[in-house]
Amino acid sequence: MSEVLNVEEIFGSKVFTLGKMRERLPKSVYKEVKKIIDHGGELSLATADVVAKAMKDWAVENGATHYTHWFQPLTGITAEKHDAFVTHPDESGKMIMEFSGKELIKGEPDASSFPSGGLRATFEARGYTAWDITSPAFLKEDATGVILCIPTAFCSYKGEALDKKTPLLRSMEAVSTQALRIVRLFGNTEATKVVASVGPEQEYFLVDRDKYLKREDLIFAGRTLFGAPAPKGQELEDHYFGTIRERIGSFMKDLNIELWKLGVTAKTQHNEVAPAQHELAPIYETANIAVDHNQLVMETMKKVAGRHGMTCLLHEKPFAGVNGSGKHNNWSLGTDNGVNLLDPGDTPNENIQFLLVLACILKAVDTHADLLRQSASDVGNDHRLGANEAPPAIISVFLGEQLEDVVKQLVETGDATHSIQGGKLLTGVSTLPDLDKDATDRNRTSPFAFTGNKFEFRMVGSADSIASPNTTLNAIVAEAFCEAADLLEKADDFDIAVHDLIKKYLTEHQRIIFNGNGYSEEWVEEAARRGLPNIKSMVEASETLTTEKSIKLFEKFGIFTKAELESREEVLYETYSKTINIEALTMVDMAKKQYIPAVMEYTKTLADTVLAVKSAGADATVQTTALKSISEKLAEAQAAETSLEDKLAEAAGIEDPKKLAFFYKDVVHTAMDDLRAPVDALEMMVDKKVWPVPTYGDLIFEV
Numbered sequence: 011m012s013e014v015l016n017v018e019e020i021f022g023s024k025v026f027t028l029g030k031m032r033e034r035l036p037k038s039v040y041k042e043v044k045k046i047i048d049h050g051g052e053l054s055l056a057t058a059d060v061v062a063k064a065m066k067d068w069a070v071e072n073g074a075t076h077y078t079h080w081f082q083p084l085t086g087i088t089a090e091k092h093d094a095f096v097t098h099p100d101e102s103g104k105m106i107m108e109f110s111g112k113e114l115i116k117g118e119p120d121a122s123s124f125p126s127g128g129l130r131a132t133f134e135a136r137g138y139t140a141w142d143i144t145s146p147a148f149l150k151e152d153a154t155g156v157i158l159c160i161p162t163a164f165c166s167y168k169g170e171a172l173d174k175k176t177p178l179l180r181s182m183e184a185v186s187t188q189a190l191r192i193v194r195l196f197g198n199t200e201a202t203k204v205v206a207s208v209g210p211e212q213e214y215f216l217v218d219r220d221k222y223l224k225r226e227d228l229i230f231a232g233r234t235l236f237g238a239p240a241p242k243g244q245e246l247e248d249h250y251f252g253t254i255r256e257r258i259g260s261f262m263k264d265l266n267i268e269l270w271k272l273g274v275t276a277k278t279q280h281n282e283v284a285p286a287q288h289e290l291a292p293i294y295e296t297a298n299i300a301v302d303h304n305q306l307v308m309e310t311m312k313k314v315a316g317r318h319g320m321t322c323l324l325h326e327k328p329f330a331g332v333n334g335s336g337k338h339n340n341w342s343l344g345t346d347n348g349v350n351l352l353d354p355g356d357t358p359n360e361n362i363q364f365l366l367v368l369a370c371i372l373k374a375v376d377t378h379a380d381l382l383r384q385s386a387s388d389v390g391n392d393h394r395l396g397a398n399e400a401p402p403a404i405i406s407v408f409l410g411e412q413l414e415d416v417v418k419q420l421v422e423t424g425d426a427t428h429s430i431q432g433g434k435l436l437t438g439v440s441t442l443p444d445l446d447k448d449a450t451d452r453n454r455t456s457p458f459a460f461t462g463n464k465f466e467f468r469m470v471g472s473a474d475s476i477a478s479p480n481t482t483l484n485a486i487v488a489e490a491f492c493e494a495a496d497l498l499e500k501a502d503d504f505d506i507a508v509h510d511l512i513k514k515y516l517t518e519h520q521r522i523i524f525n526g527n528g529y530s531e532e533w534v535e536e537a538a539r540r541g542l543p544n545i546k547s548m549v550e551a552s553e554t555l556t557t558e559k560s561i562k563l564f565e566k567f568g569i570f571t572k573a574e575l576e577s578r579e580e581v582l583y584e585t586y587s588k589t590i591n592i593e594a595l596t597m598v599d600m601a602k603k604q605y606i607p608a609v610m611e612y613t614k615t616l617a618d619t620v621l622a623v624k625s626a627g628a629d630a631t632v633q634t635t636a637l638k639s640i641s642e643k644l645a646e647a648q649a650a651e652t653s654l655e656d657k658l659a660e661a662a663g664i665e666d667p668k669k670l671a672f673f674y675k676d677v678v679h680t681a682m683d684d685l686r687a688p689v690d691a692l693e694m695m696v697d698k699k700v701w702p703v704p705t706y707g708d709l710i711f712e713v
């Protein structure tokens with residue numbers, strides 16, 4: 011019998027939850043904290059002192075020696091700088107551990123080396139972290155000891171956002187304010203806020219650590235830059251939902267335990283489509299906490315994989331030719347009195363509030379398809395989108411049969427009189443129950459799919475923070491709600507006005523609805539006919555941040571200033587160029603120091619064989635032909651390697667960040683492909699024993 015795991019007891023044990031605050035704080039202090047969490051406001055320094063002491067006492071009781079303001083700079087990952095609770099000893103030499111309210115609420119981590127896109131000159135180095143009271147503090151335990159982590163926002167001396175959290179929090183407030191106006195129109199006077207909630211499904215690969223360490227591309231780039239396909243890929247679909255192997259299972263078990271302790275509701279786990287690919291999905295929660303938790307999920311996956319002699323690859327496309335990894339971002343909006351704005355009910359044609367919300371979302375997604383596409387772009391996702399079971403780069407919305415039919419009725423006749431019902435699914439077996447069928451099937455080819463009571467934004471990449479996609483979603487929907495509320499609040503006859511507005515929005519924006527196969531070539535053509543943007547790369551997507559339309563949107567709701575948007579665009583170009591540069595340098599390194607020497611050595615062995623066979627008086631045609639074709643490919647690889655180095659030298663002379671990023675995308679990238687092709691071909695021509703690195707087969711089938 012295995013040991014019984016008390017999940018209820020370990021869940022949240024490393025989190026300074028509301029429950030722990032209620033136990034440890036004086037009633038009045040707890041009430042003040044709770045009020046600010048729910049409705050905003052500022053904590054007085056005296057109250058902050060009391061909270062800080064309680065938080066420190068709890069942390070120290072649990073072994074903590076340090077605290078850190080934990081934040082999310084524009085690197086897309088998290089940052090921390092530890093400070094011990096240590097203070098000056100008194101005269102007798104005794105030291106008492108302390109943590110003040112001031113230290114809790116505000117930090118000044120310097121942190122001047124983080125990307126700021128020109129927002130901070132080096133002489134304006136001051137940056138501040140501010141406690142995000144809405145996301146609970148937690149304990150991180152590793153070889154460093156136990157560290158109290160306080161989620162914080164990070165901004166410059168002038169108050170400009172330098173992180174991912176600040177704009178997200180601003181967008182949550184914006185969408186809450188505007189969505190409240192909508193529910194008020196329908197007579198909901200009880201709700202005091204509308205919360206954006208998110209559940210991100212995290213896909214990942216696990217590879218053996220020893221093999222990983224033999225591949226510079228995995229170490230430096232997080233993905234394979236070379237590699238011929240293995241004889242078997244994912245075509246048999248036998249890995250998908252297959253039995254979880256022992257080694258992976260014991261990783262998953264440890265991962266769950268670590269995550270539960272951190273209050274992450276790790277819920278679903280399974281093998282994904284590609285060999286060595288897996289998935290973990292939590293239950294949805296407030297967007298801000300979901301973003302923090304997803305960072306913890308990614309970090310914990312890497313840590314726990316190490317303990318099991320494996321490495322977790324979060325890259326969107328670690329292996330060419332098989333599925334990449336996404337992070338399907340399930341998003342919805344709910345009032346604090348329990349109404350899910352995205353729940354259509356049984357008869358959506360009669361649910362006017364839902365239809366208005368839906369019409370607003372379609373309008374938002376159509377109007378800002380470019381921004382939504384941008385929010386899901388990162389360097390790795392360029393390889394994933396549109397390839398092997400990942401949504402295309404074209405934004406469209408899947409509504410499903412039932413809603414598509416309601417929309418059609420509204421657009422065509424102005425009235426929706428009925429809703430298609432799911433009915434029964436007849437199993438045809440007397441011992442099996444007949445099932446109630448959903449009114450709508452699912453569509454995994456869509457980048458933005460309605461799934462019953464939420465939207466699943468499937469475009470997001472696996473390695474990316476989910477802060478940007480949710481910030482953008484909240485922002486664009488806030489704008490649509492705001493425009494609708496501006497009109498409807500003034501309407502003489504609300505019923506007629508709302509009906510007309512829904513019809514208008516649906517008619518104007520129905521081009522964004524697509525229920526067919528998003529992977530098909532026909533859709534690319536059809537989307538072009540409809541005038542939908544097809545933004546193929548991260549570099550092209552970055553430009554959309556600073557269009558007039560984008561600046562107007564984000565400034566209107568105080569989510570980004572123009573300067574913040576410009577700085578982010580610049581950071582994206584820099585990140586892109588630096589990442590591709592690392593990849594290209596890694597390729598040069600591997601080609602020059604590993605592949606080319608290995609093949610040279612092999613050609614020598616072959617040449618010796620040719621001579622030996624000939625001198626023995628036998629026919630050496632096979633050996634000679636092999637030698638010739640391998641030497642030709644080797645020459646091709648050598649030339650491509652030199653050309654890649656030339657292109658990198660050319661890149662070094664380009665100063666403008668945008669021009670440079672485009673150069674990396676258009677020129678360096680092509681040179682990289684040109685080098686990969688002959689090396690991959692050589693892999694199939696030489697003896698496996700001389701190949702200097704583990705192959706695709708070794709990496710994804712022998713974990």
Ligand SMILES: NC(=O)CC[C@H](N)C(=O)O
Nearest residue numbers: 283333334335336399400
């Ligand atoms: N079965 C699936 O859901 C595959 C999803 C795919 N891995 C993606 O990148 O989105």
